Amino acid sequence: MERGVVDLSSLSGGFDLQATVESGQSYLWDRTDGRMYENRDGGAYGGTAWYWTTVRTDDGTPAVVRVRQTDGRLEWESTVDATDRLRHRLRLDDDLGAIEAATPDRPLLGRAFDAYRGMRLVRDPSFASLVSFICSAQMRVGRIHGMQQALREAFGEPVTFDGGTYHAYPTPESLATATEADLREVGLGYRAPYVKRSAELVADGELDPDDATGRPYEEAREFLTGFVGVGQKVADCVLLFSLGYLEAVPLDTWIRTTIEEYYPDCERGSYEETSRAIRETFGGEYAGYAQTYVFHYLRSGGE
DNA sequence: TAGATACCTTATAG
DNA sequence: ACTATAAGGTATC
Numbered sequence: 001m002e003r004g005v006v007d008l009s010s011l012s013g014g015f016d017l018q019a020t021v022e023s024g025q026s027y028l029w030d031r032t033d034g035r036m037y038e039n040r041d042g043g044a045y046g047g048t049a050w051y052w053t054t055v056r057t058d059d060g061t062p063a064v065v066r067v068r069q070t071d072g073r074l075e076w077e078s079t080v081d082a083t084d085r086l087r088h089r090l091r092l093d094d095d096l097g098a099i100e101a102a103t104p105d106r107p108l109l110g111r112a113f114d115a116y117r118g119m120r121l122v123r124d125p126s127f128a129s130l131v132s133f134i135c136s137a138q139m140r141v142g143r144i145h146g147m148q149q150a151l152r153e154a155f156g157e158p159v160t161f162d163g164g165t166y167h168a169y170p171t172p173e174s175l176a177t178a179t180e181a182d183l184r185e186v187g188l189g190y191r192a193p194y195v196k197r198s199a200e201l202v203a204d205g206e207l208d209p210d211d212a213t214g215r216p217y218e219e220a221r222e223f224l225t226g227f228v229g230v231g232q233k234v235a236d237c238v239l240l241f242s243l244g245y246l247e248a249v250p251l252d253t254w255i256r257t258t259i260e261e262y263y264p265d266c267e268r269g270s271y272e273e274t275s276r277a278i279r280e281t282f283g284g285e286y287a288g289y290a291q292t293y294v295f296h297y298l299r300s301g302g303e
Numbered sequence: 304t305a306g307a308t309a310c311c312t313t314a315t316a317g
Numbered sequence: 318a319c320t321a322t323a324a325g326g327t328a329t330c
Contacts, residue, residue, distance in 0.1 A: 024325065137326040143313070144325080189311025194327080231327050252325035295325070 001162065004083050006092065009072035013096020016118035017069040020090060021051055023296040024141040025241045026122040027132045027148040028169060029053045032066070037142050054159060054168040055085050056125070062168030064161035079161065091120045099286045106281060107262045109290050112297035121292060122241055126209040127202060128169040129242035134194050134229040136237070141299070143187075150186035151175070175199035194229025201227060213243050218272075220245060232271045240288040249279050249291040254298050 008015045021029040022037055030036065032050040048070050054062040057080055065078040067086065074092075076082045087093055100113050124132070128148075135147045148169070155174045156167035175183075176199040183192035201207040207227060212220040220243070224235035233252060239245035249255065251271055259266050259278060266277035282290040297303075 133325080134327095136324095138310085138324050139312090139326095140314075140324050184311075187312070189313095190309090190327090191311075229327065233326060237325075250325070253323095254325065299325085 002078055002081060004076050004081065006074040006076070006083055006086060007072065008069070008074055008092075011092060011096070012098065013094075013100065014118035015069070015074065015090070015092065015120060016116060017051065017067065017074065017090075018049070019116040019119035019296065020122060023116070023119060023292065024144075024299065025237075025292055026124050026129075027135075027141075027145045028124055028128055030149065036145060052166065053089075054166065055080070055082070055089070062157055062159050064159055064166045066162075077162070089123050091123055094120055096120065099289050102286055103283045103290050104281070108258065108294060108297075109282070112290075112293035112302065115297050115300075115302055116293060119293065119296065121246065121289060123244060124242045125169070126238065126242045127172055127199075129238050130198065130209050130224075130227060130230070130234075131170075131175065131195055133234040133237040133241075134198060134227070135188060135191050136234065137191060137229070147187055154178075154182070154186050172199045172202035176203040191229060197228040198230070209238060209243070212239065217245055217247055221248070232275075236275075240292070246286050246288045247279055247284060248288045249275060249282060251275060251278070252295070254295050255291060258294055258298065 029051045032052060035049070048068050050066055050068045052064055052066040055065055057063050063078055063080045065076055065082045065085065067074055067076045074086065076086060103109055103113070132144065132148055136144045151170055152167040155170035155178060159166045159168055175195060178196060180192045180196055183195055188195060209224060212223045215223060217239070220239055221232060221235045224230055224238055225232065233250050236248045236250035240248040240250065251274060255278070259274065263278065263281055266274060266281055268274045268277055279287040
């Protein structure tokens with residue numbers, strides 16, 4: 001067992017672990033106390049709960065990383081050195097202060113940033129992010145998370161850690177090998193064939209979500225719709241929560257409602273044009289940050 | 304090309 | 318208890 005501490009006190013804009021991993025952008029973290037999503041407004045840092053996920057080591061085998069936030073520190077336990085991986089996965093190097101400063105003073109945005117100060121975007125592994133958001137169609141966040149847990153337990157490689165058994169996120173190969181019936185068995189419903197066929201595309205080397213990286217934003221979004229079960233909204237989620245396109249604004253039901261109520265002039269009829277308008281309203285470069293704050297704020301009962 | 308509809312499953316509202 | 322509704326949409330016609 002290795003242990004480490006990441007100092008958070010010097011981070012611009014601070015950090016809020018609970019808000020970051022329980023805000024519906026990542027479905028790859030679990031609370032060890034099993035109380036995920038229970039107290040959204042929750043006390044400071046979710047009562048310093050422990051969370052765990054898995055990371056890929058250099059030789060390709062998965063390792064468990066367990067973390068908790070206490071005051072200005074992020075403590076971790078793992079079998080590998082997790083400091084750099086956590087900085088990367090939790091975007092601890094983002095200059096949140098500058099990002100908020102660059103966000104326009106528009107209705108709702110200030111309150112949303114205030115409510116979850118320190119919440120950061122995540123950088124999830126691309127395949128897991130892709131499958132998570134294929135599963136997200138017409139689902140509540142608690143059940144999306146439950147689906148990912150079920151997928152891990154049914155198809156993920158077991159990892160022993162600190163006397164317990166955990167499961168890594170399934171590989172493309174394992175989900176491509178699963179039958180549609182297998183995937184329906186774990187509660188995916190009509191998303192089952194989407195997940196299987198998209199996993200096959202990756203496993204067969206026909207399409208790789210990482211190949212979206214480097215393309216101009218709208219082209220990258222179009223590229224990702226080549227997967228099955230991936231429309232523009234899901235593509236935007238993968239771009240924002242995995243591939244680092246911070247300007248991506250997924251137009252989900254919450255944001256559409258927000259546009260109706262607060263930014264009606266941004267409603268342009270098509271996804272593409274409405275997306276352009278709301279991204280501009282949210283400040284362009286970091287518009288996805290604003291979207292994520294608004295989403296979490298409203299969904300958590302902010303107003 | 305734009306518009307309507309089916310789709311798994313379950314938590315929640317009434 | 319029971320039914321209707323909606324949930325971070327997409328594929329298909």
